[in-house]
Amino acid sequence: MNKLEAVYFDLDGTLIDTAPDFYTVLNTLLKQHGRPEVSYSAVRANVSNGARALTELGFGVGPEDAAFPPLLEQLLDAYEQHLAVDTCLFLGMAETLDWLETNGLPWGIVTNKPSRFTGPVLAGLGLAQRVGAVICPDHVKQRKPDPEGLLMAARRDGVNPAHCLYVGDHLRDIQAGQNAGMATAVAAFGYIDADDDPHGWQADYYLEQGSDLLPLLQTMNTGSTA
Structure with a gap:
């Protein structure tokens, strides 16, 4: 990429x-x-x-x-009625979003969570005015692993899917990213069932914790972690 x-x-x-x-x-x-x-x-x-x-x-x-x-x-x-009471960003994500914005790189969300809940929870976390494209299942005809949502997000942000990274904690996320022609990263710190083997999902990258993402992005963006 x-x-x-x-x-x-x-x-x-x-x-x-x-x-x-x-x-x-x-x-x-x-x-x-x-x-x-x-x-x-x-x-x-x-x-x-x-x-x-x-x-x-x-x-x-x-x-x-x-x-x-x-x-x-x-x-x-x-x-x-209880959307963003104890919900929070995963470890390292606040710093990652700050870095993306500082470097002029858009970030967005492609989720199977309906917009009825996605918008309010983003607002509750102070992210609604910062995020780029937000694609929910009620915006598309086909849910993940179909790439429709990711391709829609890339079009809205005016970027080439082949130059994007999609991060997710489910096999369907990785499949959607692959189907969209994006690089993919497994959020192994997420909600992965004990019976699942994310190492077998054939993602490009594997993140043990949220704080692993920022060094990866720095490498992808500049060729070094400096």
């Missing part, structure tokens, strides 16, 4: 840690329904798969069950 032109992030489990708020919201709802709590580790492992997975986890019902839609909507409504 030639000199870096832009960086795109998955949201939950990559740029920001939303598990604490999902843990609070889900267990509050479970308590209201007289259901036992679920562990933080179980919630964290399911966040990347969305509210549907968390509803199944907590209530033991699937999408085919008549009780599923109202429970899902209750969870979404509760989460909407």
